[in-house]
Amino acid sequence: MKILGLSSTLSISCACLALLIGCAANPHAVYERLYAVDRSRVLSTFNEALATGRIEAAIPGNEIKISVTESDRVFDAGWTLSYFKILLMEGVPGRRYHFTIRSICDCFGLTKTLLVPYVYAVDELGDSLGEGPQNLTAKDPTLSLPIHLEGSFDLVAGSSGKCYFLVLADNRYTGQPATNWHTSYTFSDGTERELEADIVISPVGTVRLEVEQR
DSSP states (O other), X not given: OOOOOXXXXXXXXXXXXXXXXXXXXXXXHHHHXXXXXXXXXEEOSHHHHHHHSOEEEOOTTOEXXXXXXXXXXXXXXXXXXXXXXXXXXXXXXXXXXXXXXXXXXXXXSSSEEEXXXXXXXXXXXXXXXXXXXXXXXXXXXXSSOOSEEEEXXXXXXXXXXXXXXXXXXXXXXXXXXXXXXXXEEEOTTSOEEEEEEEEEEOSOEEXXXXXXXX
């Protein structure tokens, strides 16, 4: 599943090159460990997730950074098995919100990875308020972000205003390329060498999330 190719050209030092070609976690190995977890760690309903998951706060207008890791609980959505995180936003009943999620490339090491995110928004009873994103786009690096995937969706807060976000990974295509990375390395004698690599899908990774009131 290749989402979109992109490239980045820069001059780097030998120290940076060592980081770029170093060791990194194998997504397939992480995937195998995910499917071998104790079934007591696997939840299959939103109510179970809300009752047992560790909940972090999400404040409208503020970006929050979280990491989905192998130490997290596991959620079986039917179409994907994934480690997950839960966020809680205290919203205004009936108010519309815009949810943006950015998945950050772990671009150090020979194996460059990122997580393909999916989010379920539910109320305190586990009833759906929305989900997504339906479309993810690969973005070039910025001053504040490395290569990343970005997507969004809208939701309307329920009668209590409470919105819970279950942040999952779409692991159906683990190990396949999501996008690619390209750079130009300048040697001390002035010659250049082109370096490129696929950025592959991993069950774990870092995401940044932001909720805005509409």
